[in-house]
Amino acid sequence: MTPASKGLPAKLAFGALWVYLLVWPMTGIGAQGLDFVPAAKITGAALLAVLACLGLWKLNRAGGDQMGRLGRSVSGAAARVPVKLALWGGLAALLVFPLLSSRYGQDVAINVLVYVTLGLGLNVVVGLAGLLDLGYIAFYGVGAYTYALLSVHYELSFWLALPLCAALAALAGCLIGYPTLRMRGDYLAIVTLGFGEILRLVLNNWMKLTGGPNGILGVKPAAVWLPDPEEGWELTRMLVKSPLSQYYLILAIALFTVLAVRRLGDSRIGRAWEAIREDETAASIMGVDTFRLKLLAYAMGAVFGGLAGAFFAAKMRFVSPGSFTFIESAMVLAMVVLGGMGSVPGIVLGALALIALPEFFRDFENYRMLVFGAAMALMMLFRPAGLIPAKRLGKRSEEDH
Amino acid sequence: MDFFLQQLINAVTLGGFYALIALGYTMVYGIIQLINFAHGEFFAAGGYMGVILLAWMDSQGYMQTHPWLCLTVAFLLAMAYCAVLAMGVEKVAYKPLRRASKLSVLLSALGMSIFLQNGLMLTQGVYDKTYPGVYAKGALQVGDFNLTYLQLIALALTALLMVGLNLLVFRTRLGKAMRATAQDRVMATLVGISSDRIISLTFAIGAALAAASGILVGLYYGSVRFDMGFVPGIKAFAAAVLGGVGSITGAMLGGLIIGATEIFTAAYISGEYKDVFAFVILIAVLYFRPTGLLGENINDTRV
Numbered sequence: 001m002t003p004a005s006k007g008l009p010a011k012l013a014f015g016a017l018w019v020y021l022l023v024w025p026m027t028g029i030g031a032q033g034l035d036f037v038p039a040a041k042i043t044g045a046a047l048l049a050v051l052a053c054l055g056l057w058k059l060n061r062a063g064g065d066q067m068g069r070l071g072r073s074v075s076g077a078a079a080r081v082p083v084k085l086a087l088w089g090g091l092a093a094l095l096v097f098p099l100l101s102s103r104y105g106q107d108v109a110i111n112v113l114v115y116v117t118l119g120l121g122l123n124v125v126v127g128l129a130g131l132l133d134l135g136y137i138a139f140y141g142v143g144a145y146t147y148a149l150l151s152v153h154y155e156l157s158f159w160l161a162l163p164l165c166a167a168l169a170a171l172a173g174c175l176i177g178y179p180t181l182r183m184r185g186d187y188l189a190i191v192t193l194g195f196g197e198i199l200r201l202v203l204n205n206w207m208k209l210t211g212g213p214n215g216i217l218g219v220k221p222a223a224v225w226l227p228d229p230e231e232g233w234e235l236t237r238m239l240v241k242s243p244l245s246q247y248y249l250i251l252a253i254a255l256f257t258v259l260a261v262r263r264l265g266d267s268r269i270g271r272a273w274e275a276i277r278e279d280e281t282a283a284s285i286m287g288v289d290t291f292r293l294k295l296l297a298y299a300m301g302a303v304f305g306g307l308a309g310a311f312f313a314a315k316m317r318f319v320s321p322g323s324f325t326f327i328e329s330a331m332v333l334a335m336v337v338l339g340g341m342g343s344v345p346g347i348v349l350g351a352l353a354l355i356a357l358p359e360f361f362r363d364f365e366n367y368r369m370l371v372f373g374a375a376m377a378l379m380m381l382f383r384p385a386g387l388i389p390a391k392r393l394g395k396r397s398e399e400d401h
Numbered sequence: 402m403d404f405f406l407q408q409l410i411n412a413v414t415l416g417g418f419y420a421l422i423a424l425g426y427t428m429v430y431g432i433i434q435l436i437n438f439a440h441g442e443f444f445a446a447g448g449y450m451g452v453i454l455l456a457w458m459d460s461q462g463y464m465q466t467h468p469w470l471c472l473t474v475a476f477l478l479a480m481a482y483c484a485v486l487a488m489g490v491e492k493v494a495y496k497p498l499r500r501a502s503k504l505s506v507l508l509s510a511l512g513m514s515i516f517l518q519n520g521l522m523l524t525q526g527v528y529d530k531t532y533p534g535v536y537a538k539g540a541l542q543v544g545d546f547n548l549t550y551l552q553l554i555a556l557a558l559t560a561l562l563m564v565g566l567n568l569l570v571f572r573t574r575l576g577k578a579m580r581a582t583a584q585d586r587v588m589a590t591l592v593g594i595s596s597d598r599i600i601s602l603t604f605a606i607g608a609a610l611a612a613a614s615g616i617l618v619g620l621y622y623g624s625v626r627f628d629m630g631f632v633p634g635i636k637a638f639a640a641a642v643l644g645g646v647g648s649i650t651g652a653m654l655g656g657l658i659i660g661a662t663e664i665f666t667a668a669y670i671s672g673e674y675k676d677v678f679a680f681v682i683l684i685a686v687l688y689f690r691p692t693g694l695l696g697e698n699i700n701d702t703r704v
Contacts, residue, residue, distance in 0.1 A: 022489060025482055026446075026524045029453050031460035038524075132504060179688050186436050187687055189507060190638060194680040197635065201680075205673040326631070330511055337508055370519040376512025377494045384505040 012047065019043045098247045106243040110315070112355045113250040114308050119335040119347040120254075120261045121304025126333065127342035127390065128270055129297035130277025132189040134329055135176065135196025139169045139302040141203065141324035143309020148216045148319045149209070158222030158240075158314050162307065169306025170299040172199075177298030181291060196329055203321040215320025222249060222314045246315050253311055257304050262344055264300065273297055274342075327369075334376050340386030349387050403545040408668045409661075414552045414621070416660025417559035421614035422637035423644070423652040424566060425607025431583045431647030432603050434503070438510040439490055440611060441634020442517035443483045447612025448625040449521060450479035452530045459533040476558075479616055480609035487608030488601050490517070496597065514631075522627040529624040555617045562613055563653055566606070570649060579603060583647065632676065636663075639683035645693025654694065658682075 024039035098106045122136045143165040150156040150164065176195045180188050203210045210216065221239045228236035240249050264270050272293050275283035284290045313319050331354060339350025358368050379386075422444050429437045454475040458464050464471050494513045498506045540547040570576035581589040582599045590596050618633070619625045640659045644651025659679050667675040686693065 018489065022482075022486055023524070025450060025453065025478075026521070029457045031456060042524075132507070179684060183687060183691065186430075186434070186503065186507065187642070187691065190436060190635075190642070191684050191687055193635065194639070194683050197632075198677050198680050201674065201677050327515070330515065333511075334508070337504070366523060367519075369515055370523060373512045373514070373516030373519060377509045377516065378512075380501070380505040380509040380512070381494075381497050384501055 012050070015050070016043050016047050019046050094251060095248075098244050103243055106247050108356055108359050110243060110247050110250050112351050113247070113254040114312060115332065115335060115351040115355050116348050117250070117254045117257045117304055117308040117311075118332045119339070119351050120257045120344065121301045121308070122332050122336050123301075123342065123344075123347050124261060124264065124273075124304070125297050125301035126336055127347075128265055128273040128277065129294060130273075131180075131294060131297060132186075132192070133298075133301070134189045134193035134326070134333065135199070136192075136301070136305060136332055137324050137326075137329040138176070138196045138199040139172055139305030140309040140312065140328070141199055141321075142169045142172045142302075143306030144313040144319045144323070145203065145210065145216070145309075146306070147310040147313040148219045151220045151313070152216055152218055155220070158220070158310070162310050165306045165310040166303045167306075169302040169309065173298040173300075173302030174295055177295045181294050193326065193329075196324075196326060200321050200324055200326075203324065210321070213321060215318055215322075217318055219313050219317045219319065221317060222311075240314070250311050250315075253307050257307070258344060258348075261304070265342070265344075269293065269296065277342075331372075334372070338376070338379050338386055340388040340390055342390030343386070343388050346386050346388035346390070353387075404668070407546040408664050410546070410548060410552060412661040412664035413657065414555050414660075415664055416657035417555060418614045418618050418621075418656075419633065419637045419640045419659050420653045420656025421559060421562060421610045421617075422633060423640040423656045424563075424649060425604075425611050426638050427641040427644070427646055427649065427652040428579075428603050428607050430641065432579070432586075432600055433495075433499075435495065435506050435510065436638065437495075437604075437607075438507070438634070439494075439513040439517055440607065441630030441632075441637070442514050442521070443487055443608040443630075444611040444615040444618075444633060444637075445521060445625070445627065445630035446486060446517065447479045447483045447608075447615030448619040448629060449525055449530065449615075449627075450482050450612065451475050451616030451619050452532050452625055454478055455533050456530075464533065476613060476616060480612045483608040483612035483615075484605035487604040491601055491604040496600075518628060518630065525627060527627065529626050531624045532619050534623060551621055555621060558613065558617065562610060566610065567649065569606070575599075575602070636676075636679045639679055639686075642683060642693055643686050645695040648693070648695045651693055651695035 020039055020043045023042045024036065027038040027042065028035045097109060101109070118136070118140060121139070122133065125131050125133045125136070146165045146168045147158065147161045150161045151158070156164075176192065180191050183191060204213055206212070221241050223237050223239050224245075225235045226238045227233040228238070238245070240246055265274075272283070272288045275286070275288055276290055276293060280290055312323070335350035335354050336347055337350075338353065339348070340346025354372070358372075361368070364371075422440065425440050425443070426437065429435060429440070455464070455471065458471045458475070490513055494509045495506060498509055540549040541553065570579060578589070578594045578599055579602075581592070581594055582596050586596050589599075615625070615629075618629075636659055637656065640655035641652045642655070643658055644653070644655030659682065662678050662682060663675045666678045670678075
């Protein structure tokens, strides 16, 4: 036994007692009297979960060397594969995936890709520029409602509306960004949260424009011209209605986002954002126009949110304020942070972890958000930089104080 | 005029609820510069604890015999419960992160908030829970307007708790230690104040006040919901910011202003947009006066 684990049983017993005392009043007092069983069950489950985590952790430490060697040899083998080959292989796998999977799998994949787009967009704001944004879902909402309104009232096609959605979302980004540029850290977070809530409340109450809580029905799906074998391979207008075609549409949007965010991150603008993230004062002294660049970060981040929103409206053919709540913002932020801020593969992994993994545990549907919250807190304790941290990531200047 | 006075009373009552929650935000932020997102959940947990205890006492028949005693016991137990809950949350989710980046702590707080809210939902169900409505049905007629007994209780209790908190912070050794820790944690530790204990106690006191507010809101509106903590939590934070984070008097003032805005907006402008105005005030204050109405000028780097 290591010295740290000496008092472990005592600590565990104390913890269990404490959990029991906290849980019992909420589960055990009722009109029929006092009940001590449910709290015991919950405590037992919590104890089991803690023991499982501890066991995994110990195994990980004990087998650390072997695991590390295995990991290194795997990653070494992966590194020997030429990058181009890996990329094309990955792309091919992505293109083939929906043909091989069930409808359910396609639905999950579409969801993951929507959140990848959202996560990458938020990554521009949080990961690159270091501006904490808790109201990001507002831009998703702006994109979705823009397309819905244009489609319902003006019968505008999806492809014409798409740039408009992006532009309006960027405008919203500037509107939200402008007053917040003087703030930092916590205050920035709370103001962006306020903006997100304001947008949701407006969507909820502006009955004439948005239909209030009932939302907008009858949004048209996107349409493409494809050769149709039944018409002698003539170009025919096809609606993007089936999950298969929707998958390809969102795949295109997500790939565009991946490319754009990568290029942005490597560009001069991206470097300037990173400089602002690491130390705003130093960056501005070195001649970085922090005001314009921070505004640009909001606008660029919002563009991808707007694109995802437009797709969402076209896919659901219905929008309502219920889809743009704070919890969605928290989910996207959690993806960015859990995956690794500023790193594109990290965010893809984060989206996979948060959207696809819970699908395997459908039976525990009710516990999903409970586990999500706990995982978020635990991640911060054990791996605050995320699963795949960005390569260039310094220590934030605020932390020194 | 009578309508106005009636609304004024409503505004002060609601403002008192917000102020009680805001005190917890402001004290915690004053000491460790953390927006405790889970604070709204202590408010909800307090409301639930109240309904559970009162319903149980009602079913046992104690409410018919000693209504006031029951109410007092419910308040005390709920406040104690939330205080212990808050200390636990602090120990599990915030204490290990003392030296971590702000973003990490903020996300941990967000995670805790989601965890607690869903825990409440899983143990108590998704539907509203109704308070046993035995208490203080009547109203005091003063001139043309009503002052319900419930409002009277709420106002009296809010005032009592605030005075008590002020005495605690400004007249006792513990309060002195809290103020010292808020000003400079390292120096406070050097003179022998256990800052960990003070932080833990600050969480407990804040949560107890939020719990009291939760029961009052539950009694006032008649029911509680598992997600009732989020919006009042944000509004109370707006109140704390409005008054100047770290200032206790400021939090009370801020709560009253937010409550008044909400009530008067609903009464004279539009009921649907009353929440929007609270957020607009928050943004406007942060834009024009980032340190709040009563806040001192904090060093730029700390904000």
